[in-house]
Structure formats: structure tokens, C-alpha cells
Amino acid sequence: MIIGIDDTDSNEGMCTTYLGALLLEELQEYGTVEALPLLVRLNPTIPYKTRGNAAVALKLKTACPERVIAHVTSRIEELARMECEKTNPGAVFIQEKDYENLKSVLMSFLEEAVKEVIEIEKAKNLIAELGIISRSFKNGRGLIGALAACGAMLNPEGWDCTFEHLAYRQKEKWGTPRDVDKESFFEADRQTYPETWDTVDLTNRLVVCVPHSADPVLFGIRGESPEIVNKAAALIRAEPVERFTVYRTNQGTDMHLLTAQKIAEIRDMHSYRLESTVSAVPKTIEGGHVIFAVRDLEEGEIDCAAFEPTKNFRSLIRKLVPGDRVVLSGSVTTGTLNIEKIEIKALAPLYTEENPKCPECGKHMKSAGQGQGFRCKKCRTQAQSLLKIRCEAERDLEPGLYEVPPCARRHLAKPLAREKHLDIRLYPAR
Structure with missing residues (x-):
């Protein structure tokens, strides 16, 4: 049965x-x-x-x-x-x-x-x-x-699977603060990553596998096999455990993602993988959320967001410019795609305007005054042109696949620690 x-x-x-x-x-x-x-x-x-x-x-x-x-x-x-x-x-x-x-x-x-x-x-x-x-x-x-x-x-063979070791609290402890040795989680991660993941967030120095709600779970270790999650769990120092169970799961598999061929077919309360082009400069709004828009070949457009809980991931998103070609993975609510992962496929050229350089010393000239061009005070040279020079700037961004940090990862989102087979450059969040 x-x-x-x-x-x-x-x-x-x-x-x-x-x-x-x-x-x-x-x-x-x-x-x-x-x-x-x-x-x-x-x-x-x-x-x-x-x-x-x-x-x-x-x-x-x-x-x-x-x-x-x-x-x-x-x-x-x-x-x-x-x-x-x-x-x-x-x-x-x-x-x-x-x-x-x-x-x-x-x-x-x-x-x-x-x-x-x-x-x-x-x-x-x-x-x-x-x-x-x-x-x-x-x-x-x-x-x-x-x-x-x-x-x-x-049909246990019909889907990708991972495993989770779930440890449960003694009933009299439910609803009270959890007594755990945080450093032991970092040690467990050091000994078992990348075969386990989302135990800790190294960049933000957070333990992410210990819930904060009043439920019976003490901690949950996720990984590729029952053996590896049990190994990591054995390294944890914490309050006494009532029981533990290893579950086979669809967590960390991207099973929730649909492939969107065009933006017009995207619906709320669904999750997608979408290839598109950045169409608006990312803006930081109240609350620290970063919002930008993307467009497809049929001129459909959708807002995308790196919300405040994604922490340092937002710095990456702020580096995008219109024309960048990206593949976004995430869930859609109220017409906005909440980003879980982003693959940067191609970078658009980014141009800046600079004052012309002095032909004698090679340094940038200064304005000689409104409508008077540019001059170098040191060499006393002048440039009669009133226009600045348009130059292509170096992008502080590399093509590849990026993810939100462990503290912001959803249960079903596939961590880059599991994407070793992909023939693209990976930037795992640790």
C-alpha cells in the first residue's frame, strides 16, 4: 500500500x-x-x-x-x-x-x-x-x-531526486529557540560540499538549514545520497533529537520550471525558464529590491526582480545593461518574475563619454569653458571640438550561470553545485 x-x-x-x-x-x-x-x-x-x-x-x-x-x-x-x-x-x-x-x-x-x-x-x-x-x-x-x-x-525512476536528512525536536521543545552549535554546521559543510548544499551561506555567514518557525524540525541536510546527508548530520552539535528520517525528494531539481517560448505565454503562479534581452536599466526601489525589464523577439516585455532577500545577488543584477542576452529562471507572481538563476549568454557593448586626450601628455583635457572646447593646462594644447569622445567601456561582468545565495534559495531551485555537467561557466553562490 x-x-x-x-x-x-x-x-x-x-x-x-x-x-x-x-x-x-x-x-x-x-x-x-x-x-x-x-x-x-x-x-x-x-x-x-x-x-x-x-x-x-x-x-x-x-x-x-x-x-x-x-x-x-x-x-x-x-x-x-x-x-x-x-x-x-x-x-x-x-x-x-x-x-x-x-x-x-x-x-x-x-x-x-x-x-x-x-x-x-x-x-x-x-x-x-x-x-x-x-x-x-x-x-x-x-x-x-x-x-x-x-x-x-x-514511479521513483521517472524524476530527478535528491535526499534530505530531517532531524526533529523533542516535543517539549517545540516553539522554543533551537539550541544548535552554528559552527558545527559550517564544519559539516566544509566536509561534505558540494555533495551537500544549502546547509550554510558562507558569504552571508548564515546557517540556512535550521528553520525559525515553531514546527518540529530541528534541521534538514540536503544532498545527493542518503549516505552523504547522514554523514553531514552526524557532524552537527545540537539539542537532543527525538527522531530523524531521510526522505527522497524532488528538492533542488528545477522540476517546477516550464520553458517559456515567448513572454506573452507567461502566467502568474507558474515558474519558467525564459531566454530574453534586457530592455531597461536595473533600478533599486524602496526596500532594496532591484527591478529591470526584459523583452523577447515579439516585443513582449516583463518585469524581473532580485528581491532584497537575495542579498549580494543584487549587485550582479545591477551590472546588467539593455541589450544583454540572458536566460532567467524563476517564478511569476503579480506579473513579475522573481529570479532564482540567471545565465548571462552575451554582453552588450557599454559606451561612455570622455574628454579628449592631450596629444602631448596623453591625459584627459579639461573643459575650456562653455562653448570653448577643451584644453590641457599643463601642455597648453587645445581641442576645438565641443563634443566628448564616445568610448567602449570594459564590462565588470562575465558570461556564465549565476544563482541567488543559499539564504534565498527556494526548495525546488536546482543549486549550481548540481550542474557540473553543463558546458558553461558556473558561479555557485556559497
């Missing part, structure tokens, strides 16, 4: 992955766990998500499915933050005899849930049409993520 669960947490606490970790242990009373649990991140732009928009799936060999369903339902009723308006849990149960029949349709549903906007009714109708056992609470929006997570479990 495959069990998919979603939407049990809230902005104030709880975590669907914690429920998954509990069930992973408890359900062994009814059978044998057959695979690593799955953590699937869905469309990051959905406005009614709680925090990270994650769903989980477990795979269990069992001879008593009814007892499993009852146990899972009871645990959701007990632990889900039902008082939160955005918390609308859902669980689905795929029986082993249906694995092959449902594999294709639920894998397609996963792709759609990660890249598109799905209405609750579509999930409910699919469940009814396919005869899938389900449980839902309140409006049942969690059925969307639950189905998607089952799709991932049914």
Missing part, C-alpha cells in the same frame, strides 16, 4: 514530514516499509500554501490495509493544525493491486501539481473516477498533494 498525505501543518507549527516520520515507525506494526519515504514539493507560487508546500508518501507491505487506514486517519485528526484556515488535510491510499494501472496517470498528476495550478475538484473527481480510497478534512485541499506524492512513489 502507498499512503500519500498533505496539508497537516500551519504557519504556526506542525509539519507534514514529521507526521510522515512518526507513521514510518508506527506503521511497522502492520507491515514492512518497502522504500524510503518521499517528500514532494509542489508549485511554490500557490497562495494558499502553508509554508513549503510539501506532501509525503510512504510505501508499506501490509496484510491489514483497513487498520493502516484507520491508524493514519487517527493520527491526522490528532496532529493536524485544523484550527488554521489554510490547513485542509488529505490522505489517499493506493492498494498494491492498482500500482500499475495508476502509475502513469498519477505521475502526470505529480508533474501538473508541481508546475501548474490544480483545483480541489480535479483531485476529488480523479479519486472518484479511479476508485482510490481517501480521507479528507475541511475542504480537502491536501488531496492534491497526497495524490501527487503517490505518483512520485509509483
Whole structure:
């Protein structure tokens, strides 16, 4: 049996992955766990998500499915933050005899849930049409993520994957400040990067794998294999851990990105990879956000942003000039593309105006006064032209692929530490 669960947490606490970790242990009373649990991140732009928009799936060999369903339902009723308006849990149960029949349709549903906007009714109708056992609470929006997570479990080879070691706090500690040795995270990063990533942000001297909300997670280490994330986690010094679980995930895969052929097809609440040309000088607005526009061959135009949380990445964006050819990756909300990565493909020439140089000493002349040209006081030479000389300036920017720093990276965005196969120059943010 495959069990998919979603939407049990809230902005104030709880975590669907914690429920998954509990069930992973408890359900062994009814059978044998057959695979690593799955953590699937869905469309990051959905406005009614709680925090990270994650769903989980477990795979269990069992001879008593009814007892499993009852146990899972009871645990959701007990632990889900039902008082939160955005918390609308859902669980689905795929029986082993249906694995092959449902594999294709639920894998397609996963792709759609990660890249598109799905209405609750579509999930409910699919469940009814396919005869899938389900449980839902309140409006049942969690059925969307639950189905998607089952799709991932049914076809584990059909998508790129990474792994995350999630350590959970003892229950009496929930809601209190986390007691961790920050330097141990930097040491773990030194010993395991680039096979692990987003543990720390070296440039901004931040630990980024420790959440700040009241949920049960103490820390999460992301990486290429269960072995490497466990190695990094073993180096962490922190408060006692109640339990830990290694999840297989779609984090760090760019699974959310659609390819936009033209700007006119771009829609809010979707994420894209878009090749275009910078059409406006980047401007820093109130709040420290950097905004500029890009245009495609059909004269479509869209605003792009490096928001304040991207920190030093904004300095790179400020160096862009109209005419630069770029490939942008990011999510679109309220008509603006929030940049996650930028590939600079070609730089436009940048021109400046300078005073002419003295033919004797080679230094730039000074203005001789309005309408009187230029002169060199030292050599007493003059230039009768009233116009400055147009010169091509050297660009303080190199073609290549750049990313936001770890402190600003979204769960699904693929870090450059994983892009070693690309035949372009990489500038990983550390």
C-alpha cells in the first residue's frame, strides 16, 4: 500500500514530514516499509500554501490495509493544525493491486501539481473516477498533494531526486529557540560540499538549514545520497533529537520550471525558464529590491526582480545593461518574475563619454569653458571640438550561470553545485 498525505501543518507549527516520520515507525506494526519515504514539493507560487508546500508518501507491505487506514486517519485528526484556515488535510491510499494501472496517470498528476495550478475538484473527481480510497478534512485541499506524492512513489525512476536528512525536536521543545552549535554546521559543510548544499551561506555567514518557525524540525541536510546527508548530520552539535528520517525528494531539481517560448505565454503562479534581452536599466526601489525589464523577439516585455532577500545577488543584477542576452529562471507572481538563476549568454557593448586626450601628455583635457572646447593646462594644447569622445567601456561582468545565495534559495531551485555537467561557466553562490 502507498499512503500519500498533505496539508497537516500551519504557519504556526506542525509539519507534514514529521507526521510522515512518526507513521514510518508506527506503521511497522502492520507491515514492512518497502522504500524510503518521499517528500514532494509542489508549485511554490500557490497562495494558499502553508509554508513549503510539501506532501509525503510512504510505501508499506501490509496484510491489514483497513487498520493502516484507520491508524493514519487517527493520527491526522490528532496532529493536524485544523484550527488554521489554510490547513485542509488529505490522505489517499493506493492498494498494491492498482500500482500499475495508476502509475502513469498519477505521475502526470505529480508533474501538473508541481508546475501548474490544480483545483480541489480535479483531485476529488480523479479519486472518484479511479476508485482510490481517501480521507479528507475541511475542504480537502491536501488531496492534491497526497495524490501527487503517490505518483512520485509509483514511479521513483521517472524524476530527478535528491535526499534530505530531517532531524526533529523533542516535543517539549517545540516553539522554543533551537539550541544548535552554528559552527558545527559550517564544519559539516566544509566536509561534505558540494555533495551537500544549502546547509550554510558562507558569504552571508548564515546557517540556512535550521528553520525559525515553531514546527518540529530541528534541521534538514540536503544532498545527493542518503549516505552523504547522514554523514553531514552526524557532524552537527545540537539539542537532543527525538527522531530523524531521510526522505527522497524532488528538492533542488528545477522540476517546477516550464520553458517559456515567448513572454506573452507567461502566467502568474507558474515558474519558467525564459531566454530574453534586457530592455531597461536595473533600478533599486524602496526596500532594496532591484527591478529591470526584459523583452523577447515579439516585443513582449516583463518585469524581473532580485528581491532584497537575495542579498549580494543584487549587485550582479545591477551590472546588467539593455541589450544583454540572458536566460532567467524563476517564478511569476503579480506579473513579475522573481529570479532564482540567471545565465548571462552575451554582453552588450557599454559606451561612455570622455574628454579628449592631450596629444602631448596623453591625459584627459579639461573643459575650456562653455562653448570653448577643451584644453590641457599643463601642455597648453587645445581641442576645438565641443563634443566628448564616445568610448567602449570594459564590462565588470562575465558570461556564465549565476544563482541567488543559499539564504534565498527556494526548495525546488536546482543549486549550481548540481550542474557540473553543463558546458558553461558556473558561479555557485556559497
